[in-house]
Amino acid sequence: AQSVTQLGSHVSVSEGALVLLRCNYSSSVPPYLFWYVQYPNQRLQLLLKYTTGATLVKGINGFEAEFKKSETSFHLTKPSAHMSDAAEYFCAVSEGGGFKTIFGAGTRLFVKA
Amino acid sequence: GAVVSQHPSRVICKSGTSVKIECRSLDFQATTMFWYRQFPKQSLMLMATSNEGSKATYEQGVEKDKFLINHASLTLSTLTVTSAHPEDSSFYICSAFPTSGQETQYFGPGTRLLVL
Numbered sequence: 001a002q003s004v005t006q007l008g009s010h011v012s013v014s015e016g017a018l019v020l021l022r023c024n025y026s027s028s029v030p031p032y033l034f035w036y037v038q039y040p041n042q043r044l045q046l047l048l049k050y051t052t053g054a055t056l057v058k059g060i061n062g063f064e065a066e067f068k069k070s071e072t073s074f075h076l077t078k079p080s081a082h083m084s085d086a087a088e089y090f091c092a093v094s095e096g097g098g099f100k101t102i103f104g105a106g107t108r109l110f111v112k113a
Numbered sequence: 114g115a116v117v118s119q120h121p122s123r124v125i126c127k128s129g130t131s132v133k134i135e136c137r138s139l140d141f142q143a144t145t146m147f148w149y150r151q152f153p154k155q156s157l158m159l160m161a162t163s164n165e166g167s168k169a170t171y172e173q174g175v176e177k178d179k180f181l182i183n184h185a186s187l188t189l190s191t192l193t194v195t196s197a198h199p200e201d202s203s204f205y206i207c208s209a210f211p212t213s214g215q216e217t218q219y220f221g222p223g224t225r226l227l228v229l
Contacts, residue, residue, distance in 0.1 A: 044157075044206070044220040090156060099145050099210050101218065103157045 002027045002093045004104035012110040019063075019078040021107050023091030026072065033074040034092040034101070035065055044090070050074065061085070086111045115141050117209050119221035126197055127229055134192045134224045136207030142187035143209035147218070148180070151204040163190040187212065197228040 007022040025031055035047040048059025055067040061084075065076045074091060091104040116139040126132050136146055144165050149157040161182050162170040169182035179201075181193040190209075194201055204225050208218040 043222045044208075046217055049217065099147070099218070100159065100162060101147070102159065103149075105156045106154075108154075 002031070002095055002102045004091050004093050004102055006089075006091050006104035006107050008107055009105065010108050010110065012112060013081045014112045015083055016080050019076070019081045019085065019109065021076040021089050021091075021109065023065075023074045023076065023104060024072050025074060025091070025093045027093055027095055029095045032094045033065075033067060034094075035059065035063070035074075035076050036090045036092060036103075038088040038090065038106075040087070047076070047089070081109075081111045083111050083113065085109060115139075115209075115211060115219040117207065117219045117221040119205075119207055119224050121224060122222065123225040123227075125227045125229065128198055129196055131193055131195045132197055132226060134194070134205055134207075134226075136190045136192070136209070136221050138188045138209045138211075138219070141209075142212040143190075144187060144212045146184060146190040146207055146209045148182060148190075148192050149206045149208070151206055151223070153204075157206060160192075165190075194226065197226070199228045202226055202228045 003026045005024045033050045036044045037047050038044050047063050048057050050057045050067045058064045063078045088106050088108050090106045092101045094101045118137045120135045146163040148160045151157050160175045163182045163184040165184045171177045184190040204223050206223045207221045210218045
């Protein structure tokens with residue numbers, strides 16, 4: 001069975017600071033990993049995904065994540081936070097090629113001026 | 114880009130009535146759609162997998178007789194909440210995978226259901 005754990009339900013950073021949102025997963029087969037973002041009153045949208053190949057994946061809006069199999073992690077980072085990054089971020093996992101996706105509990109990112 | 118719509122965006126109904134929510138892929142075909150439930154400030158909980166032309170697959174703990182799913186065509190899946198009760202009040206979100214084989218699912222905007 002798959003599962004996703006996001007460490008920290010709330011993360012607050014200052015504008016311009018590094019953003020680090022943590023995600024650990026559990027999967028019995030090689031996983032596909034995703035980060036989604038949900039802005040207030042908007043639908044979920046895909047930030048980035050890892051399926052196979054390069055373990056460092058780049059997404060939209062300057063975000064990137066690194067798949068570390070040994071640590072079963074897929075942490076999301078952005079070098080410099082912007083006010084517009086304030087949103088809810090969800091890490092998700094599906095079992096390699098399968099469609100069924102399990103979501104983490106989410107991390108709300110606050111960006112201070 | 115691929116767009117998924119949901120109708121209605123919000124609905125208020127009386128306890129005991131049934132409510133139908135539609136999920137449409139507007140510019141692509143989707144053999145597989147998913148239905149999620151999201152409680153306030155919480156994550157998405159997968160309710161069921163909707164497959165065109167076959168019965169839906171429900172997650173453990175989800176009552177199939179209460180949440181009826183029909184995937185009538187490659188662009189439409191419906192979720193009917195039967196005999197709704199206040200505890201069914203929630204945000205229901207659908208997603209769709211393009212039949213073309215993309216590994217990305219596209220989400221609808223969600224439907225807020227309030228049962229009085």
